[in-house]
Amino acid sequence: MTPEPSWDFYRTFLAVLQHGSLSAAARDLGLTQPTIGRHIDALEDAVGAELFTRSQQGLIPTDAALALRPYAETLASTTAALLRTASGSRDKVSGTVRISASEVIGAEVLPPILAGLQASYPELIVELSASDAVEDLLQREADIAVRMVEPAQEALLSRHIGVIPLGFFAHHTYIERHGKPESLEDLRRHKLIGFDRQTAYIRMMLKRYPVFDGVPFVFRSDHSIAQHNALRAGIGISFLQIPLARRERDLVRLLPEIELPLDTWVVMHENLKTSPRCRVTFDALVTGLLNYIKGNTAGERA
Template structure:
């Protein structure tokens, strides 16, 4: 039986935490609540929706079909609530409050920090939340305010600025080359230790289509995290793709087989409703300026 009372948002937040962690105790630690309180929230939500949401197993609490139906709605509530709090945190006429930025793992960890440092030095009341992940967050659902994307935006309600193309090439550390030599042809790559992703993504499939020689190549080091792959390359584990402008910052990285190059189109995007928000406007402009410098610096070095 469905309860006539509307569930508190706190119940949905607790529900998402239990979904993520699979136990009441882990959800309680994340939320700063006691385990009995988390249990009461789940019980109250189950009473409100008239369905069991979790079943116990040796692996922990497993979501029922009813829980999986509720999940996207609870996630929408979470992103909307977070966007509301960010909007409320800023004033109308000055740059203050919180802005949430979504960017790929490499861009977020390697390229944006100095750009954001200059921005926050100029606007000390600006608070930045950075989601550095290769997952694409939905700007229309306000999962983020501004995004740096490697694909042209399709939604009409988004304000977008095209930054240009970031090139990726094959690189290896000098220590690796000293031990294993340098491949002189694409075919010789099969004789080397290669670094790459542990799973197929749209980006990997595009690479395979453009460079068929990559299909079936044995990887000596695999990871789902871009930063782990970069660190493995810099440690001399093997040969891998690396953003050219980043690689040029490290004199120990050697560019191999220049004919093998991948071009990544880059955009800065935000919801058009945020263009009058001072904190979002200055952040958008700072990202555009900083990333244009990043891309142009690479182009200048390529021509030198």
């Protein structure tokens, strides 16, 4: 009987997949390159298939490797969740909690909320995944998530925060150069900042406001923070969360009659509700995001 491969082999396999070479995987894992090579050889022997082929661009995964990838990723997330669970004591707020949030929420909104949380609980360690990809809480890729889509799984505990409104904004230097659009149709003559690929929310926006469909953007990016920084730099007009824009006096609100809703939830697996570190983090996120939506009403530039 072929012995079951060590879990370390799958960790090595995933690192090689992610980095594309034995040497880069070795640096990431703190191992030697020969050790990485032995792990891959042993895993190939165990599964009875070649996992990588060599090319000038590095190691190319075979179909067998691509089929194994989701299972290796599940093992990695499960191991990380196990370590997070083991890191905290049952009776006090300590250890690691992993939070998943969108780029804008993670980079612009959560840091002051988390600063207050960690000031209250110095032994709490926060891992923040700021990405517009939705991480799977059932697979414990994260402990708590701030989501802009309603959770569908029954095993999740969720709190609906409300709607974060989005509006059109431009930097005042852009307005000085190009003037203000007076209508949606008028936007077509302006320089717009937009997306490189359509997400579910963008498709919904296009359905609601078809005038945006086919609009040529002068600046495209899949990264929300890059779009925000392009807006700050005066490149053009873009959508932005209104509570966030109110913090920046150089941004001008345009077409105020147009406001898009961004529904927001804080979500965690129901099995974590008895974990002190997850419970206080969940409550802090709920309170902080409610204040974010309701607060900062002054200082908007007309």
